[in-house]
Amino acid sequence: MSLLLEANGLVKRYGALAVVNGVDFRVAENEAVGIVGPNGAGKTSLLNLLSGAVPVSEGRIALRGAIITGQDAAWRCRHGIGRSHQVPKPFGGMTVFENLLVAATQGGGFIQHEAYDRAVDSLELCGMLSAANRSAETLGLLERKRLELARALATGPELLLLDEIGGGLTDGEALDLVEVILDLRRRGIAIVWIEHIVHILVKVVTRLVCMDAGRIIAEGDPQSVLKDPVVISAYLGSEEVV
Numbered sequence: 001m002s003l004l005l006e007a008n009g010l011v012k013r014y015g016a017l018a019v020v021n022g023v024d025f026r027v028a029e030n031e032a033v034g035i036v037g038p039n040g041a042g043k044t045s046l047l048n049l050l051s052g053a054v055p056v057s058e059g060r061i062a063l064r065g066a067i068i069t070g071q072d073a074a075w076r077c078r079h080g081i082g083r084s085h086q087v088p089k090p091f092g093g094m095t096v097f098e099n100l101l102v103a104a105t106q107g108g109g110f111i112q113h114e115a116y117d118r119a120v121d122s123l124e125l126c127g128m129l130s131a132a133n134r135s136a137e138t139l140g141l142l143e144r145k146r147l148e149l150a151r152a153l154a155t156g157p158e159l160l161l162l163d164e165i166g167g168g169l170t171d172g173e174a175l176d177l178v179e180v181i182l183d184l185r186r187r188g189i190a191i192v193w194i195e196h197i198v199h200i201l202v203k204v205v206t207r208l209v210c211m212d213a214g215r216i217i218a219e220g221d222p223q224s225v226l227k228d229p230v231v232i233s234a235y236l237g238s239e240e241v242v
């Protein structure tokens with residue numbers, strides 16, 4: 001597998017506080033990487049740096065070997081880095097389908113039939129065809145999460161950054177989303193997924209990273225990371241998670 005995204009020495013400071021503190025992070029083509037860690041560990045902050053939502057304080061990020069550290073989120077989205085947010089916020093005053101068309105055209109840079117086909121494809125993949133003409137604001141949580149995923153997908157990503165896409169869902173609902181995410185992997189999309197529902201996460205990811213206090217404290221194959229005493233002490237406690 002060739003390297004898709006590589007970040008070295010990432011630091012993000014707010015005032016004196018380094019919320020991401022010297023992180024090296026790599027994702028290969030079509031790889032699925034999970035990120036876990038306690039609240040406030042810096043997981044979303046790391047995703048924000050990778051997606052370009054916030055600028056780095058230090059470090060550099062490369063996409064397929066080309067430095068993209070200075071590129072903003074819109075540029076990165078056009079060049080294959082899509083993301084979903086922890087709290088889904090559909091575009092208001094629009095239907096589900098219109099949300100996806102906006103993502104395909106404005107986020108992905110697709111035009112005309114290509115944009116339309118992308119939007120339809122994302123609807124189908126995320127199981128939202130029957131909701132296409134509903135006002136996005138009327139959706140319940142599961143459908144909002146699906147729309148959040150579909151919208152990221154409509155931008156045509158090679159790499160999808162998912163922030164707690166399973167959060168707030170029942171186990172059954174989260175398992176349905178797992179099937180969708182597995183489908184995306186089958187299509188060759190690489191996934192970086194932050195999730196607290198660890199037994200759901202490990203159904204998709206082949207590598208797990210654990211963060212604490214802005215640093216990576218363990219990484220490797222998911223079962224080994226979950227058994228690591230450092231991870232148990234910082235994050236899992238004595239809880240049985242898989």
Ligand SMILES: Nc1ncnc2c1ncn2[C@@H]1O[C@H](COP(=O)(O)OP(=O)(O)OP(=O)(O)O)[C@@H](O)[C@H]1O
Pocket residue numbers: 014019037038039040041042043044045046
């Ligand atoms: N814009 C900001 N200004 C100041 N501090 C911030 C900002 N954004 C995040 N932080 C701080 O950075 C730290 C890491 O937050 P972050 O949201 O990245 O953690 P997380 O691991 O994603 O947590 P959770 O699992 O609760 O979502 C927290 O202490 C948070 O308060």
